[in-house]
Amino acid sequence: QKEVEQDPGPLSVPEGAIVSLNCTYSNSAFQYFMWYRQYSRKGPELLMYTYSSGNKEDGRFTAQVDKSSKYISLFIRDSQPSDSATYLCAIATDKLIFGTGTRLQVFP
């Protein structure tokens, strides 16, 4: 079983939509959950992280962890064309373990 699984998409939404991006993970001992954004042929950019369960909000972005179901989510409100990118979830331990990334396209 893979440590982190993520639907690769692509996900295509109209501007202004609420976007939900999701990952599942296998090891219940994981505590830190990261979200990165990656534009084409660029390095991953840290968006936000959460510790253990619960929500964390930063502007239009909300990260959510449900440890009981080993499910992590990133919600983007009022999505913009500039949000078009690949979104990577990652588990943070002594290193980062990435999911495959979900490609998001927001069209005007």
Next chain:
Amino acid sequence: EPEVTQTPSHQVTQMGQEVILRCVPISNHLYFYWYRQILGQKVEFLVSFYNNEISEKSEIFDDQFSVERPDGSNFTLKIRSTKLEDSAMYFCASSPRDGGFTEAFFGQGTRLTVV
């Protein structure tokens, strides 16, 4: 804002040649990493480096790979004899790890093309 810088941005090399990829991590960070991303695939961990030695390496990081921090600022990845399958984006990252976990900041990457 401090950032991780990588050079070159693109490197083309012939199979069997040695390449050195260079990185300048964020200055007060203590942990350094190399990751790679083959086109269309996920970002994969190669190696972590702390206190002038390798702290962990993946199965990808075989004897053809080595890392070095030759001075107080640079962090390099050397591939001794490149293969076609080494073609990928290579990302350097650094982390303060002061929260006890890897909050890593990435460079823009070096695209390595082996021909």
